[in-house]
Amino acid sequence: MLDFLKSEPQNIVVVGDAFVRPETMERAVRASRVNAAEVSRVFWGNEDKDDFAARQMNLEKNGPEAEPWAEGLAPLLKDCTVLMTHFSPVPRGLIDRAPKLRAVLTCRGGMEHIDVKAAGERKIPVINVIRNAVPVAEFALGLMLAMTRNIASSHHRLMEGEWLKEFPNSGFVSTLGSLTVGLVGLGNVGMELAIRLKALEVPLIVQDDYLDRDRMKRNGLGDVTIVETKEDVFRLADLVSLHLRLTPETRGIIDQSCFSLMKPSSYLINTARGGIVNQADLIDALRRHAIAGAALDVFDREPLTPEDGFAGLDNVVITPHIAGATVDAIPNSPFLLMRTVDKILTQGLKDRIVNYKEIFSD
Structure with a gap:
């Protein structure tokens, strides 16, 4: 199913932000079963968490086209096979510019920032994590x-x-x-x-x-x-x-x-x-x-x-949208995500893939 993630070297791009650091993402990837040949790190937005919250709300309301993707990401798309993001948007235009893309991973449960339909049309699995x-x-x-x-x-x-x-x-x-x-x-x-x-x-x-x-x-x-x-x-x-x-x-x-x-x-x-x-x-x-x-x-x-x-x-x-705000849930979500990926690789859990019915329609 997704055995290529461990059997073939992957060119991975991780896109972090003010809440989930790209360095943490890379550590999580390298600690997993994924064959990470190269990991490139990109930062979305800035360190201002209020600005992040405004961008987050815009994406949740209006979808992945509502905000620009991370600066510096475009040059890496040509050879990217796995894209890992927290909240940086993954619209159709990004997917179209990544000809080698074979999987999209996100460190959250919601899919508002990803064009899951566009990924499905390319048979690209989207894997998320229920972190909170x-x-x-x-x-x-x-x-x-x-x-x-x-x-x-x-x-x-x-x-x-x-x-x-x-x-x-x-x-x-x-x-x-x-x-x-x-x-x-x-x-x-x-x-x-x-x-x-x-x-x-x-x-x-x-x-x-x-x-x-x-x-x-x-x-x-x-x-x-x-x-x-x-x-x-x-x-x-x-x-x-x-x-x-x-x-x-x-x-x-x-x-x-x-x-x-x-x-x-x-x-x-x-x-x-x-x-x-x-x-x-x-x-x-x-x-x-x-x-x-x-x-x-x-x-x-x-x-x-x-x-x-x-x-x-x-x-x-x-209360001010704090139900999921524990000290460990968001910052450590890349490790939870990669544990989910490892379970897919070892146990074949297709239901852990957001668009598995579209990807594996057989």
Whole structure:
């Protein structure tokens, strides 16, 4: 399948940035089973992490054509056989200028910065890594507790000098095990969260258009209730946690039609992508107390400002897109990525390749 990566010398180009260093990428490549004959290092952007965040948001919203690829990369494309990137874009134009390119590797889970379709047309496999599934799952669990038990709200009021014991959701407060949690999306993060909720004996319902039942069984989730539609989740769950990718099909998919199905005692948790939620509809539901509350780490526009509408709401917990921000997840992601590549090489795990169905259509 991808045996050429270890059987033939590869001319590898690594493109690092302010968060994932190209030196770390090279070390990870050379520590793997890939036959790295030559490794060229390129840096995308600059050391300003705020500038990086703005570029990242642009790519996530508008795709790989939205930002220029790394300066100094073009001359290396002629002989490049493996391209490894973090967030530096890989648009069709780059792929077209790399006649020898045989694999694209990326140190993250999202694919917004890569033209996967263009790679598939050339039968070039794209391999990613889910570097922060556990951190995000743990954070989502933390948001559930912070929201339902008023941990964040009571802290905020105490810091303002108020000894408050009554909150908008006081009539709904209960233990997590008394609530039904519904997961919309059961990919890597959703799976990790489900495992933790199951261990806490929390009732679960899940919905995913591409549900992997075998994977559920392998993770001890074979008896979890599966529902057919996201609407079923919003109707039945006390806590709805979103774990969807942001695509043209999912943008704004969680809107008033979903919120109208929720019980007045229900909560929304979003650690996935802000763009999947119609933010105006959510704010309206929160203002009217049509739902008990929401806990959000992601927003349609970042960084969030007071003008975005959440200021003054007493039934929301918001955090600045930090669910995956542990000290080790991002900087060490090249090593996680290359361990994934090694598993493909040794175990033939085609499902670890983003576009494997297109590449290996047989």
